[in-house]
Amino acid sequence: MRTKLEEIAAAVEGRILWGDGGREVTHFITDSREAGPGAMFVPIRGERTDGHTYIASVFEKGAAAAFTDHEIPFPGGPVVLVEDCRGALQRYAACYRSQFDLPIVGITGSVGKTTTKEMLAQTLSAGFDVMKTAGSQNSQVGVPITICGLEPRHTAAVVEMGMSMPGEMGRIAPVVRPTCAVITNIGVSHIEFCKTRENILKEKMHIADYLPYTGALFVNGDDDLLSALEDTAACRVIPYGLGEDCYWQAQDLREENGGTRFTCLSPQGWEQEVFVPAPGVHNVRNALACMAVACHLGMAGEAAAQAIADYTPPAMRQQILQAGGVTVIDDSYNASPDSMRGALDVLCSRPCEGRRFAVLADMLELGEVSRQAHLEVGQYAREKGIHELIAVGPLAKDIAQGFGDGARWFPSNGEALGFLKGALGAGDAVLVKGSRGMHTDEIVKALCGGSQQGK
Numbered sequence: 001m002r003t004k005l006e007e008i009a010a011a012v013e014g015r016i017l018w019g020d021g022g023r024e025v026t027h028f029i030t031d032s033r034e035a036g037p038g039a040m041f042v043p044i045r046g047e048r049t050d051g052h053t054y055i056a057s058v059f060e061k062g063a064a065a066a067f068t069d070h071e072i073p074f075p076g077g078p079v080v081l082v083e084d085c086r087g088a089l090q091r092y093a094a095c096y097r098s099q100f101d102l103p104i105v106g107i108t109g110s111v112g113k114t115t116t117k118e119m120l121a122q123t124l125s126a127g128f129d130v131m132k133t134a135g136s137q138n139s140q141v142g143v144p145i146t147i148c149g150l151e152p153r154h155t156a157a158v159v160e161m162g163m164s165m166p167g168e169m170g171r172i173a174p175v176v177r178p179t180c181a182v183i184t185n186i187g188v189s190h191i192e193f194c195k196t197r198e199n200i201l202k203e204k205m206h207i208a209d210y211l212p213y214t215g216a217l218f219v220n221g222d223d224d225l226l227s228a229l230e231d232t233a234a235c236r237v238i239p240y241g242l243g244e245d246c247y248w249q250a251q252d253l254r255e256e257n258g259g260t261r262f263t264c265l266s267p268q269g270w271e272q273e274v275f276v277p278a279p280g281v282h283n284v285r286n287a288l289a290c291m292a293v294a295c296h297l298g299m300a301g302e303a304a305a306q307a308i309a310d311y312t313p314p315a316m317r318q319q320i321l322q323a324g325g326v327t328v329i330d331d332s333y334n335a336s337p338d339s340m341r342g343a344l345d346v347l348c349s350r351p352c353e354g355r356r357f358a359v360l361a362d363m364l365e366l367g368e369v370s371r372q373a374h375l376e377v378g379q380y381a382r383e384k385g386i387h388e389l390i391a392v393g394p395l396a397k398d399i400a401q402g403f404g405d406g407a408r409w410f411p412s413n414g415e416a417l418g419f420l421k422g423a424l425g426a427g428d429a430v431l432v433k434g435s436r437g438m439h440t441d442e443i444v445k446a447l448c449g450g451s452q453q454g455k
Contacts, residue, residue, distance in 0.1 A: 001026055001096065001148050005065050008040070009080045011095040012088040017068065019078025025064050028089060028145050035061035042067050042089045044141060055079070086140055093144030094175045100150050103128075103297050104157045106176050108169065108204050109184025109220075111339045113138060115278075116184055116286045117160045119311050123290040126307035127299045128156035136333075138162035143172045156297065161207055164190040164365070166199070169206040177210040180296060182218045182289050186225045187338040192367030201225050208235045218292050220285055221246035238267075238296075240288040242281070248292045250274075250284045255349060258320055260284050264291050264301070272301040275309045279318060279346040316441055318346055323448040325426030327352070331433040332440040335363045337373045340433060341380050347431040348384045354427030355387035359416060359443060361434025362393035371398050378402020388423065392416045393438055413442050420447065 006021030008014075026038030032054035035041060041058040043051030043066065055066050059076035066077065067085040082088040097104075105124075107117050114136050121132035131154040133146045138160040146159055159176050163169045186201045194200045208217045219226040221239025230237040240248035247267040254261045259277040262284055266272070276287040287308050294304035313319050316333035327350065331343045340360060347356055358381050366373050378399040381389050389407040391400040400407035410416040420443070424430060430447070434440040 001150075003096075005040075005078050005080065008065075008092055012080070012082055012091045014067070014080040014082040014088060017071065017079045017081040018074050019065065021078070023064050023078045028148055029058075029063075030141055030145075032058050032061075035059075035063040037062050037064065039063045040065045040067070042085050042141070043069075044086060045069075051085075089141065090144045090171060090175050093147040094177075096150070097147050097175060097177055100154075102155055102157065103180070104159060104176060104178045105293055106159050106161050106173075106178030106181040106207050107184070108161045108163070108181070108207050110187030110189040110200065111336055111342070112184040112282060112286060113160050113162060114314060114333075115283070115317055116182060116289055117158050118314050119276075119278075119283075119286050119308065120182070120290045120293060121158045122311045123294050123304050123307040124156050124158065124297065124299070126303050127294070127297075129154050131157040133158065133160040136160065136162075140168060140171060144175050147175055163203055165193045166203055169203050170209070173206050173209045178207065178215070179212055180215045180218065180293060181207045181211065182293065183207065183220065183226055184286070184289070185220050185223045185338065187336050188366060188369055188373060189336040190365050191369060192365045195367070197225060205229075205233070208233065211235050216296055218289055218296075220289075222285065238292060240292050241285055246288075248288050250288050253281070253284060255279075258350070262287075264288060264305070266291075266295065266301065270301065272305050274305045277309060277311055278313050279320070279349060280342055281345070282342045283318075316444075318343065320350075321444070321448055325428075326424050326447070327429040328444060328447055329429065329431040330441070330444045331431060332444055333436060335361070335433050335435045335438075337363065337366075337377055340377045343431055343433050344377075344381055344384050344386065347386070347429060350429060352427070352429040354425060354429070356385070357388040357390065357420070357424065357428060357430040358386045359390045359392065359420070359430060359432045359434075359440065360396060360399050361391070361413075361438035361440050362395035364395075364435040364437055370395060374398035375402035378404075378407065390416050390419065392434065392440070392443075396434075413439060417443050417446050 005023045025040045029039045030042050035058035056075040124130050216236045218238050221227050222241035239246045249265040250262045252263045261275045264272045264274045319330040321328040375398045379402040382403045389403045391409045400409040
């Protein structure tokens with residue numbers, strides 16, 4: 001992106017309050033510590049801090065410009081006055097997006113967005129020059145910044161689109177304007193704000209608001225709510241999954257080398273052997289989504305399958321590590337009831353000479369269903385035959401209660417770690433998972449130390 005400040009101001013209907021409108025902007029930032037040449041600072045008002053207090057500091061670090069939502073004294077560089085800084089960023093990104101004519105795949109869902117995004121970007125890279133969302137930048141701010149990373153060299157893009165409250169998907173959909181989209185599932189993540197799964201579905205369906213006539217919405221046909229969309233949605237819906245009613249089906253699943261090999265059956269009737277080098281049935285569905293989208297965009301099934309076989313899971317998302325003879329399944333990035341069950345399935349499906357430990361921390365933002373959801377996760381762990389359940393955090397007391405006799409509860413990561421270091425032995429396997437705010441990655445780092453090795 002190389003844009004003059006005056007063009008940005010015009011696009012967002014802002015006013016240059018200070019400085020030179022000819023200043024060139026190459027990218028946007030919201031973290032003042034990332035300031036440097038070409039950066040335009042977007043100050044966000046948060047619960048704990050107001051980004052406007054850092055405007056002067058970004059110019060000291062060489063930033064090109066900044067937004068502000070109120071009149072301020074000259075801060076040391078060019079400033080554009082707008083009504084709302086976040087809204088201005090979204091508005092400019094939508095304008096910038098209109099300059100590109102290329103396939104853009106939007107991805108949303110309650111669980112698995114980042115994994116599917118990474119796997120799909122890997123798949124499409126076999127036939128396209130792909131721009132993808134960095135990390136999990138799927139928010140009201142992260143999405144427009146991602147879109148502004150498009151360059152003329154790109155021939156496709158994969159954009160992760162998240163939401164936690166009503167109205168958010170409707171604001172980022174016109175920024176991305178995906179040409180096709182994927183919904184991985186409808187769970188209970190963020191149900192605290194949306195109240196019901198049906199409301200979550202309604203919100204996520206806004207991802208399809210701007211699909212072109214030639215576009216398609218790919219959905220997990222094994223999800224009870226998504227499976228009904230084909231008869232009700234205004235756009236073309238293509239279900240994928242293990243069920244017989246899915247257009248793209250996975251058949252004959254076989255565990256192999258820490259992943260799963262399966263036969264992919266296309267709507268046209270042809271078959272393709274696929275190996276996804278990540279554990280769990282959920283990753284089979286992710287791979288199916290990748291096959292479906294890739295072929296929709298003109299790639300050959302064989303080429304897509306070969307690219308999927310080269311996939312590497314993102315950090316803290318069911319990474320299989322080895323430390324001192326113990327297998328550590330690092331799934332510490334985030335947690336929801338559905339992803340907890342999927343992670344427990346992975347723990348129990350892997351060969352294990354010793355005992356299986358599950359370290360499960362609080363699941364946040366579940367609202368009124370929180371207690372029941374935690375209890376059910378504990379019950380599921382008991383049903384799966386987990387040998388040792390370690391619950392961490394105030395909400396996770398209900399996981400321990402659901403598991404019953406033998407569960408251990410600790411108020412902090414440190415206390416849980418103290419028990420684990422004395423309990424784990426060679427041949428054991430341990431799953432570590434919890435909501436991001438629980439920082440369970442600290443447990444993984446302490447268990448593995450500097451001896452982490454992927455497997």
